[in-house]
Amino acid sequence: MSTVLRESMRRFGTSIFSTITDLAVQRQAINLAQGFPDFDPPQRLLDAAATAVRGGFSQYAPSVGYPDLRRAVAGHQAARYGQRWNPDTEVTVTVGATEAIWSAVHALIEPGDEVLLFEPFYDMYPPCVVAAGGVPRVLPTSGFPDFRLDLDELAAAFGPRTRMVIVNTPWNPVGRQFTADELRTLGELCQRHGTYLISDETYEHVLFDGRTHLPAVSEPLLADRTITVSSVSKTFSATGWRIGWAIAPAGLTDALRRVHQFVTFTASSPLQRAVATMLDDSGPEFYAQLTAEYTERRDTLLGYLAKRGDLELTRPEGAYFVMTRCAGDELEFCRELIDRAGVAAIPASAFFAEPATGRGLVRFAFCKRLETLRQAGERLAAR
Ligand code: GLN
Numbered sequence: 451m452s453t454v455l456r457e458s459m460r461r462f463g464t465s466i467f468s469t470i471t472d473l474a475v476q477r478q479a480i481n482l483a484q485g486f487p488d489f490d491p492p493q494r495l496l497d498a499a500a501t502a503v504r505g506g507f508s509q510y511a512p513s514v515g516y517p518d519l520r521r522a523v524a525g526h527q528a529a530r531y532g533q534r535w536n537p538d539t540e541v542t543v544t545v546g547a548t549e550a551i552w553s554a555v556h557a558l559i560e561p562g563d564e565v566l567l568f569e570p571f572y573d574m575y576p577p578c579v580v581a582a583g584g585v586p587r588v589l590p591t592s593g594f595p596d597f598r599l600d601l602d603e604l605a606a607a608f609g610p611r612t613r614m615v616i617v618n619t620p621w622n623p624v625g626r627q628f629t630a631d632e633l634r635t636l637g638e639l640c641q642r643h644g645t646y647l648i649s650d651e652t653y654e655h656v657l658f659d660g661r662t663h664l665p666a667v668s669e670p671l672l673a674d675r676t677i678t679v680s681s682v683s684k685t686f687s688a689t690g691w692r693i694g695w696a697i698a699p700a701g702l703t704d705a706l707r708r709v710h711q712f713v714t715f716t717a718s719s720p721l722q723r724a725v726a727t728m729l730d731d732s733g734p735e736f737y738a739q740l741t742a743e744y745t746e747r748r749d750t751l752l753g754y755l756a757k758r759g760d761l762e763l764t765r766p767e768g769a770y771f772v773m774t775r776c777a778g779d780e781l782e783f784c785r786e787l788i789d790r791a792g793v794a795a796i797p798a799s800a801f802f803a804e805p806a807t808g809r810g811l812v813r814f815a816f817c818k819r820l821e822t823l824r825q826a827g828e829r830l831a832a833r
Contacts, residue, residue: 462577466800470784474794480826482751483794485622485770485815487687488822492736495686498727502720511719513711515543515695519722522729523695530737531665539700542707543693543722545714547652547681550696552578553710554648554677555614558702559584563613568599570623570801570808572650575616584613588803594775594811595764597624601635608639614646617666620653620768623798623813627657627664627768637671646702647676652694653769655685655737656744661767674699677706682725684770684817685740691721744770744816747823751816754827761812770817773798775810783812791829 463469470483481488490496514520520537527533535541544550551574559565561583567575569588576586589607592598615636619628628636640647649666657663667673681694694717696706751772755763762775776783780797788794796815799808816823 458580459577462580465573466796467573470794470796473788477788477792477794479788479792479794480818480822480829481794482814482816482818482826483796485684485817486689487817489687489819491686491688491691492728494731495688495724495728498724499721502723507720507723509719511543511716511722513716514707515541515717516719516722516726519543519726519729520695522726523697526729526732527665527697531663531668533665533667535697536700540697540703542696542703542710543717544679544696544710545694545717546683546692547650547679547694548574549692549710549714549717550677550679550681550694550706551575551616551648551650552581553713554679554696554698554702554706555579555584555616556582556713557705557709558646559613562611564609564611566604566607566612566615568617568621569803570597570798570811571616572618572622573801576803579616585611586803587612590807591624593807594773595762597621597626599632599635601632604635605639608643608645610643612643612645614648615640616648616650618650618652619664619666620651620657622653622769623771623773623796623801625764625766625769625771625773627661628666630664630669633664633666633669633672636666637669640675641671645675647672649676649678651678651680653684654680655740656770657741657768658745658748658766663768675702677702682728686725686728687817691718691725693717693721693725747816747818747820748772750820750823751814751827754823754831755814757827757831770815772814772816774812774814776812777810780808780810780812783810787830791832793826793829 467484474481520541524537559582654663677698683689796813798811798813799805802808
């Protein structure tokens with residue numbers, strides 16, 4: 451326990467992902483906890499990176515990112531969603547979506563400003579807001595299994611200090627998208643109160659059962675006040691590359707860039723180069739295959755979890771996690787699962803401001819090879 455850590459950050463312990471992954475390594479458990487693939491990115495991406503590493507791309511890229519990668523990101527938004535962004539003034543390359551969010555929050559928040567978050571939230575949102583001097587205001591949902599927003603409660607939460615809202619759609623760990631109605635309400639409220647939105651769309655390509663991604667900016671009221679964030683982590687199975695981007699109107703992009711330049715300056719040059727090639731080369735068939743593979747992984751894990759009989763299940767619409775509920779204490783459940791079954795999962799109470807609100811919730815990741823999921827599944831089903 452650090453005693454020199456500034457007081458406001460002390461309530462945030464070690465990230466649950468590090469804690470459980472360390473435990474999984476120690477106990478040699480199969481890691482269905484931290485969301486990272488146990489397979490390599492597409493060969494084309496690896497080859498492009500190897501070529502870039504061999505020469506010509508070892509010095510700083512421009513702080514805002516290589517022009518060809520910014521053009522590729524704008525091209526992706528145009529081809530997939532019909533959006534038009536200027537790559538020179540509206541797209542910024544960052545060190546993963548995490549840095550994009552960090553830079554955006556630090557660029558826009560004044561001390562004491564409120565930032566609305568929805569529970570269960572992705573774990574870095576509250577500490578990021580607090581580090582910027584902001585005040586996280588966490589809104590509950592209807593809870594397991596639907597996690598619907600109460601739109602009246604949402605309206606009541608907005609006030610003169612509400613500077614920003616952060617959403618994750620598709621939503622880790624809940625596994626659903628924000629609906630057009632929810633985005634409309636958010637748009638009306640954000641417009642009325644002069645509030646910005648960060649839309650973390652990292653799982654934009656992991657959607658099931660014929661669903662298509664609904665970007666926050668497809669709601670016209672949000673178009674000029676949203677910073678859209680995404681990355682290569684999930685789309686190209688490269689969580690360790692730390693390449694992401696932020697897309698926003700020029701005024702917001704300028705603000706974000708002025709922080710970003712002093713946080714990381716720029717992201718890895720050869721990897722930026724490789725991602726530009728990969729994005730340009732990935733057509734609808736690439737994304738269709740990603741969907742097909744993740745559907746098979748989701749259904750495989752769900753099948754095994756259903757066999758246990760002691761977990762209530764959800765069927766994710768998107769993202770690569772299954773949210774479940776056990777009858778007792780989720781920490782106890784996860785501890786036993788590691789010790790007895792040799793499988794690690796995340797106690798999802800970590801994604802709540804008051805862990806008691808998330809009692810019983812356990813999240814399983816299925817971004818793993820089918821063979822890994824089957825092996826984990828046999829262990830889970832045998833209990
Ligand atoms: N996004 C991943 C998850 O939700 C892990 C992120 C991390 O380890 N920081 O599991």
